[in-house]
Amino acid sequence: MFLQLKSEYIQGNQTYKAPFWAFFNRIAQKPVAYRLETLKILIAEDNKPMLDLMKSILKTFGVGTIITTMDGEEAFERYLSDNPDLIITDWIMQPCDGITLIKKVRNDRMGPNPFIPILLTTGFGERHRIVNARDAGATEILLKPFNVRDLYKRMQEIIEKPRKFVRSEDFFGPDRRRKASTEYMGPQRRKSDRQGTGNRSASPLNIDDISFE
Amino acid sequence: MMDEKHFNQPILREAKFYTPSNILKAKVGSGGIDERILDRAQMVIEAATADFTPVADQYINALNEGITAARKNLQTTKNQTCDIDTFIGGLIMPAAQLKANGGMFGFQQVTRISQNLVDFLEVIKEINLDTLDIVDAYLNAIKAIVAGKASGEHVKFADTLVIELSAACKRYFDKNS
Numbered sequence: 426m427f428l429q430l431k432s433e434y435i436q437g438n439q440t441y442k443a444p445f446w447a448f449f450n451r452i453a454q455k456p457v458a459y460r461l462e463t464l465k466i467l468i469a470e471d472n473k474p475m476l477d478l479m480k481s482i483l484k485t486f487g488v489g490t491i492i493t494t495m496d497g498e499e500a501f502e503r504y505l506s507d508n509p510d511l512i513i514t515d516w517i518m519q520p521c522d523g524i525t526l527i528k529k530v531r532n533d534r535m536g537p538n539p540f541i542p543i544l545l546t547t548g549f550g551e552r553h554r555i556v557n558a559r560d561a562g563a564t565e566i567l568l569k570p571f572n573v574r575d576l577y578k579r580m581q582e583i584i585e586k587p588r589k590f591v592r593s594e595d596f597f598g599p600d601r602r603r604k605a606s607t608e609y610m611g612p613q614r615r616k617s618d619r620q621g622t623g624n625r626s627a628s629p630l631n632i633d634d635i636s637f638e
Numbered sequence: 639m640m641d642e643k644h645f646n647q648p649i650l651r652e653a654k655f656y657t658p659s660n661i662l663k664a665k666v667g668s669g670g671i672d673e674r675i676l677d678r679a680q681m682v683i684e685a686a687t688a689d690f691t692p693v694a695d696q697y698i699n700a701l702n703e704g705i706t707a708a709r710k711n712l713q714t715t716k717n718q719t720c721d722i723d724t725f726i727g728g729l730i731m732p733a734a735q736l737k738a739n740g741g742m743f744g745f746q747q748v749t750r751i752s753q754n755l756v757d758f759l760e761v762i763k764e765i766n767l768d769t770l771d772i773v774d775a776y777l778n779a780i781k782a783i784v785a786g787k788a789s790g791e792h793v794k795f796a797d798t799l800v801i802e803l804s805a806a807c808k809r810y811f812d813k814n815s
Contacts, residue, residue: 461666474693474743485675548735569742570742587663600655
């Protein structure tokens, strides 16, 4: 069947309106956007104003379901019961912090989805801290304070460039290798070495900047 | 030919790789988020300036308690230094929280000064009286800025504070290295 995205077509001397094709044309011209209303996001943050702020930002994005918790233990319970699509957790919380939450999510056999993307927010930007978070199983890290576009870029990375997962003797979590080196000019042996060339966050240190050891 | 590295034996403890389904992508599709929505969300952050003072007070009190606990330990044990692993958390955690949250609620100078403090605490090798005097100085600077901003006064001396505090840190490392 020959499809034409035209609102009218000419046959002989007659011009015909084709509402069916016009409808398709209108749809084709309409800008596409993420359907965030389908998402369920779990936030773990013990600072109430920050928690409310994060919820407001995600609501403005259009996220459909936002579950809020104020510590890692509660967040883990809600992860088990609600099976969210994404977890955004702060690092420093008491009694159960973000790192402990991530390890539980990754390693608890009763969990609904150990592959769930986890975005860790933190004020710590030192390399050894980022390595610590990476080795716990965080998918991405967002340094605070952040702006909306930093958060959006991290979410976009998670959606568009999902990491493979690796299980070794002492680790289960996202593949910690996704470094795209701009210095090395030799042959690329692995296809995965050519990944990670998309937009980088404005954060000074990115989980991708940590080379695999 | 014998595999000398592995003695011709099969490798047992190999890492396994998984490619999980991209559930997020399947749910949200393509296209990103419209710039106007991002602008609107950024305005939510710009507007969130009123709630920080109680939060700041919480972290300022926590930092104060950390300093007090370390000083008490030095007085009690009569040592030159206290155990860094035991006491560093009480100092660096509230400092990191001030750094993280200040800028989110319009107190960029709090973030700036707290970042300086976190940088200092990340590299010290011991906690002694000089260390605690430096942390105290940072704490007082943060208190002044929170009070100044909360009262509506423009804190003009924040730049000077950062310069003076950085100079104090340099003197500390000259003395304690």
